[in-house]
Structures are given as C-alpha cells and as structure tokens.
Amino acid sequence: MPSTLLAKPNINNLLSSTAMALCSAFCPRISANFRPKPFSSSPSKPLLSLSFKVFSSQATDASSQDKFSGRVGFLGLGIMGSPMAQNLIKAGCDVIVWNRTKSKCDPLISLGAKYRSSPEEVAANCDVTFAMLADPESAIDVACGKNGAVRGMGPGKGYVDISTVDVATSKLINEHIKARGALFLEAPVSGSKKPAEDGQLIFLTAGDRSLYELVSPLLDILGKSRFYLGEVGNGAAMKLVVNMIMGSMMASFSEGILLSKKVGLDPSVLVEVVSQGAISAPMYSLKGPSMVKSQYPTAFPLKHQQKDLRLALGLAESVSQSTPIAAAANELYKVAKSYGLSDEDFSAVIEALKAKSQDTA
Numbered sequence: 001m002p003s004t005l006l007a008k009p010n011i012n013n014l015l016s017s018t019a020m021a022l023c024s025a026f027c028p029r030i031s032a033n034f035r036p037k038p039f040s041s042s043p044s045k046p047l048l049s050l051s052f053k054v055f056s057s058q059a060t061d062a063s064s065q066d067k068f069s070g071r072v073g074f075l076g077l078g079i080m081g082s083p084m085a086q087n088l089i090k091a092g093c094d095v096i097v098w099n100r101t102k103s104k105c106d107p108l109i110s111l112g113a114k115y116r117s118s119p120e121e122v123a124a125n126c127d128v129t130f131a132m133l134a135d136p137e138s139a140i141d142v143a144c145g146k147n148g149a150v151r152g153m154g155p156g157k158g159y160v161d162i163s164t165v166d167v168a169t170s171k172l173i174n175e176h177i178k179a180r181g182a183l184f185l186e187a188p189v190s191g192s193k194k195p196a197e198d199g200q201l202i203f204l205t206a207g208d209r210s211l212y213e214l215v216s217p218l219l220d221i222l223g224k225s226r227f228y229l230g231e232v233g234n235g236a237a238m239k240l241v242v243n244m245i246m247g248s249m250m251a252s253f254s255e256g257i258l259l260s261k262k263v264g265l266d267p268s269v270l271v272e273v274v275s276q277g278a279i280s281a282p283m284y285s286l287k288g289p290s291m292v293k294s295q296y297p298t299a300f301p302l303k304h305q306q307k308d309l310r311l312a313l314g315l316a317e318s319v320s321q322s323t324p325i326a327a328a329a330n331e332l333y334k335v336a337k338s339y340g341l342s343d344e345d346f347s348a349v350i351e352a353l354k355a356k357s358q359d360t361a
C-alpha cells in the first residue's frame with residue numbers, strides 16, 4: 001500500500017509554490033494571514049517535499065481546474081464539523097453549510113457562512129463539499145439519499161467525506177459520486193475536538209489524487225499533517241485500525257485506574273507515573289485527571305468509539321485477523337452504552353467497569 005506523509009511545509013516552500021496561489025483562490029485571506037504551524041514530523045527526518053501540483057496528465061483533472069472557483073460546502077456540524085467549518089471561514093473561505101439540525105448552522109452563519117436547505121443544494125452551489133457525519137448510515141443518507149449531495153454533484157466538483165466509516169460505505173459513496181462525473185476523496189481524521197478547534201488534525205486520505213492535491217491547502221488549514229494512502233477504502237481502514245487501538249487503550253487504562261484504587265493506591269499518582277514512562281500517551285494525560293474525578297466532558301462521544309470498534313471488528317473479520325482484545329473492549333463500550341453513557345466522552349467506559357464490579361460485589 002503506497003503511503004505518503006506530507007507534513008506542513010515551511011513558509012518559503014509555501015509562498016513559492018503554486019499552493020499559495022491555489023490557497024488564495026480558495027481562501028483569499030490566507031496569503032495575508034497565513035502562519036505556518038510547527039512540523040509534525042521529527043526535524044531529523046527528511047521531509048518529503050510538498051507537491052501542490054493540482055493537475056495530473058489526465059484531461060479530466062485539467063478541466064476540473066478551470067471550473068474550480070473555490071466555494072466550499074460543509075455538511076454535518078457536530079462536535080468536529082462545527083470547529084472545522086469555523087476554521088475554514090476564519091481563513092477566508094467562501095463556505096456554505098448544512099446540518100440536519102438547522103440551529104447548529106446559526107453560529108457559522110453569523111461568522112459569514114451561507115446556508116442551503118439540503119446537501120443537494122450545497123453540493124450544487126459548491127466546488128468542493130466536505131461531509132462530517134456520525135456513522136455509515138448518516139454518511140450514506142446525506143450523500144446518496146433524497147436531496148443528498150450526490151444529486152448536486154457533477155463534472156468539475158469534488159466530494160470529501162471526512163466521517164469515520166467502514167470501507168464498504170466509503171466505496172459505495174465513491175461509486176455514486178463517480179457516476180455523476182465528479183471526484184471523491186475519503187479523508188477521515190485522527191484527533192478530537194481540541195485538535196479540530198486548533199487546526200491540528202491528521203488526515204488519512206484516499207481516492208482521487210487530483211482532488212487530494214486540489215484540497216490540500218484546505219486540509220492544511222484544518223490539520224497538521226496528511227497522509228495519502230491510495231485507493232478508496234485505505235483511509236477508512238487506517239482510521240478504523242487507529243481507533244481500534246485507541247478504544248482498547250482506553251479500556252485498559254480504565255482497568256488500571258480502578259485496580260490502583262482498589263488496592264489502596266492513589267489513581268492520580270498512577271496517571272502521573274504512566275505519563276512519565278514508556279506507555280505515556282497524550283490521551284492518558286488529557287483524560288486521566290477527569291476520569292479519576294468521574295468526569296467525562298465530551299470530546300469524542302462514547303457511541304462513536306463503540307461504532308469504530310464495531311467497524312474495526314468487521315474489518316478484521318473480513319481478512320480473518322484475530323482481534324480478541326478489541327472484541328473484549330467493544331463489549332465494555334456496549335455495556336457503557338446500555339448504562340446511558342452514549343453521549344458522554346468515551347473515557348466514561350470506566351463506568352462500565354465500576355458497574356460491573358458493583359454487580360458482582
């Protein structure tokens with residue numbers, strides 16, 4: 001599987017490249033306000049040079065250049081979609097938004113976004129449309145359903161699905177978009193509410209390379225790095241593997257916190273010890289202190305983590321890969337959901353273990 005890490009460029013590269021021109025076409029204020037973010041890669045590693053070459057030798061790519069005038073659509077304004085759309089608007093992009101619950105569009109409209117009343121209308125009025133939806137069902141419905149984005153797509157347009165979905169869903173949406181003569185990129189993100197607010201997401205993209213190159217300046221507003229992984233499905237698969245690991249890590253951390261407490265240790269000290277050793281992780285340092293206080297302010301809803309584990313287990317099943325740890329973790333998230341914790345942060349999975357030990361006490 002080909003994989004390319006493209007870290008953020010330095011300002012000189014950017015200013016001297018066609019990227020800047022393209023960036024400015026999408027978002028006029030970028031040239032004046034652009035401040036490069038730190039590289040995500042270690043400085044000791046050579047950075048692959050950024051290529052913002054928008055058009056490949058394919059004629060279809062060249063025609064898409066002529067028709068791109070730079071209007072950006074954004075469908076799905078939840079925890080992730082809202083700050084991402086906001087960052088595009090703040091960068092000067094001409095953004096049109098839609099969300100199932102219309103009231104979530106209002107703060108963005110007051111920042112300068114326009115509103116259209118269906119995904120179809122957004123896509124019809126935009127050159128590139130991003131979608132950040134809850135799960136496979138909503139991603140398919142918003143793209144392919146009645147008044148879905150597909151109906152507004154056509155040659156010269158692009159659809160970028162940044163929702164976390166399974167491979168089959170991504171391929172299905174790709175087929176529908178392609179049938180309209182448009183381009184498709186899957187681009188799920190790693191990183192949660194705060195990275196979304198700070199423009200520090202990691203994009204795991206796959207699909208039409210020319211669309212990837214075209215939207216790279218937009219991805220660079222929203223994120224700190226981006227991977228291009230080849231064929232449609234590879235981005236979804238990578239995201240599911242990452243979140244499978246994350247879900248298991250959080251379940252294991254929860255067990256450790258509760259065990260430390262039960263044997264008379266201070267779980268806050270455990271969090272500190274973990275943060276200094278080989279198993280330290282930003283996630284533990286960020287969530288550990290609130291978990292010790294039984295607080296779970298929602299950044300990544302527990303229901304989405306369970307969805308990702310479920311989809312990752314399906315992915316593993318499709319290639320007969322054994323994943324017993326993820327399977328056990330998934331069961332725990334299901335228990336947590338049954339306790340009404342779906343909309344809490346996924347760190348609330350610890351409550352399922354507490355309830356379990358009370359049940360057996």
Ligand SMILES: NC(=O)C1=CN([C@@H]2O[C@H](COP(=O)(O)OP(=O)(O)OC[C@H]3O[C@@H](n4cnc5c(N)ncnc54)[C@H](OP(=O)(O)O)[C@@H]3O)[C@@H](O)[C@H]2O)C=CC1
Pocket residue numbers: 075076077078079080081099100101102104132133134135137138141142162163164165189190191192193299300301304305
């Ligand atoms: N939160 C996080 O930390 C991260 C989340 N993700 C992934 O990003 C995606 C979005 O996550 P997040 O923003 O947290 O989720 P939210 O639950 O906050 O938002 C979900 C969005 O999907 C919309 N939606 C849900 N069902 C439907 C439907 N049937 N039809 C139309 N729209 C629908 C919601 O609309 P409405 O407002 O009307 O409910 C909302 O805009 C998920 O796939 C998630 O797994 C990826 C990385 C990090």
Ligand SMILES: O=CC(=O)O
Pocket residue numbers: 164189190191192243300
């Ligand atoms: O999908 C969740 C994340 O934090 O990444």
